[in-house]
Amino acid sequence: MSFRFENKVWLSSPTMHGEEIKYVQEAYATNWMSTVGANINEVERLAAEKVGCKYAVALSCGTAALHLCTRLAGERLYGRAKPGQGSLMGHKVFCSDMTFAATLNSVAYENGEAVFIDTERDTWNMDPASLELAFQQFPDVKLVVMAHLYGTPGKCDEIRKICNAHGALLVEDAAESFGATYKGVQTGMFGDYAAISFNGNKIITGSSGGMFLTNSKEDADKVRKWSTQSREPFPWYEHEEIGYNYRMSNVIAGVVRGQFPHLEEHIAQKRAIYERYKEGFKGLPVSMNPFDAANSVPNFWLSCMLINREAIAADGACEPGKTTPAAVLQAITDMNAEGRPIWKPMHMQPMYKNHPFVSAPIASSSQNVIASEAKQSIADVGADIFARGLCLPSDNKMTPEQQDAIIETIKECFA
Numbered sequence: 001m002s003f004r005f006e007n008k009v010w011l012s013s014p015t016m017h018g019e020e021i022k023y024v025q026e027a028y029a030t031n032w033m034s035t036v037g038a039n040i041n042e043v044e045r046l047a048a049e050k051v052g053c054k055y056a057v058a059l060s061c062g063t064a065a066l067h068l069c070t071r072l073a074g075e076r077l078y079g080r081a082k083p084g085q086g087s088l089m090g091h092k093v094f095c096s097d098m099t100f101a102a103t104l105n106s107v108a109y110e111n112g113e114a115v116f117i118d119t120e121r122d123t124w125n126m127d128p129a130s131l132e133l134a135f136q137q138f139p140d141v142k143l144v145v146m147a148h149l150y151g152t153p154g155k156c157d158e159i160r161k162i163c164n165a166h167g168a169l170l171v172e173d174a175a176e177s178f179g180a181t182y183k184g185v186q187t188g189m190f191g192d193y194a195a196i197s198f199n200g201n202k203i204i205t206g207s208s209g210g211m212f213l214t215n216s217k218e219d220a221d222k223v224r225k226w227s228t229q230s231r232e233p234f235p236w237y238e239h240e241e242i243g244y245n246y247r248m249s250n251v252i253a254g255v256v257r258g259q260f261p262h263l264e265e266h267i268a269q270k271r272a273i274y275e276r277y278k279e280g281f282k283g284l285p286v287s288m289n290p291f292d293a294a295n296s297v298p299n300f301w302l303s304c305m306l307i308n309r310e311a312i313a314a315d316g317a318c319e320p321g322k323t324t325p326a327a328v329l330q331a332i333t334d335m336n337a338e339g340r341p342i343w344k345p346m347h348m349q350p351m352y353k354n355h356p357f358v359s360a361p362i363a364s365s366s367q368n369v370i371a372s373e374a375k376q377s378i379a380d381v382g383a384d385i386f387a388r389g390l391c392l393p394s395d396n397k398m399t400p401e402q403q404d405a406i407i408e409t410i411k412e413c414f415a
């Protein structure tokens, strides 16, 4: 294969529209070049309005927002954190397994011990059956941290119900899923505490940035205070608790503000990309990253594909009709486009190798699986998706012609 794009087609890169620079310039012209200003106020208002919550607090990144979620949860459960000791010290926390490391870092920052919950096949998110099993095994656990992978909402109702039944709090990592809905409600509304991200590769971006979402004025005030070094209202610097420098800059907020009017447009573009892949792969032994079409509308942030088990070539072998994720990724790289392996499950990561991993037999969780999957009963679903899946170029600036060329290249991998 000799075809190469002149300009690289990215996995998911920032897409600017012009309004961003106007708000950045406004910040400059009025000298609000700090962590206070009109852009910050406005993006907080816009985020709360979009998600449908009462308060949004603008922070330096999604990871910071998640960290303050876990601290709020930890302090509510176990009392105020002492200096040098996180609020989750000595406590286990149930966490999504197939997610980005930031989800887990927010638990580690508070000294919690992550217990990984396996993934279900219907949406590639936390498996309710495995979560229920985990509560049987570790009945003292009081906190669950769930992510919505690749912009696809997880099984929010089922997870929430299990949390309620066991008196546990829920932190929702909606970093990748801003704008996605579950039963008509925006992700970020299901957790006791929730975070979104404006990182450069997300559905809209400020180059960086994140947001804490809540209906509680008390929590919003606490997060605002913690994010600005926990200053007490005194003339001098007075501190009763640990603080952070986590507030969003008014310059970054200008970029986010300019992106907001384009959120739905980005989602529509990403959806078209997902559907074009799905159509283009007809006849190939693959499926797309699945979602619960009856109950949810993803933001389609990343399109992924999963190679059927029978079409996986043996290591290093070249068999007709078969390939591997590594071979497909190489072919994508060779044409100057960017794919990526599936986020490697956390229980497979060296730093978490001694942490518990809970996986229920798959039969108990899946109804919407495709026929060839239904017969499988492999326990470690995350490892299986990691072994057979990959993230496809999903940039919203990719043209249909470019995408068709990528689809052709992938087809050739199965020749």
Ligand SMILES: *Cc1c(COP(=O)(O)O)cnc(C)c1O
Pocket (backbone or CB within 6 Å): 061, 062, 063, 064, 066, 099, 100, 102, 103, 147, 173, 175, 176, 196, 197, 198, 199, 208, 209, 210
């Ligand atoms: C991007 C991401 C984060 C972190 O957001 P940042 O703004 O990059 O700190 C957290 N969780 C998930 C699942 C993410 O994809």
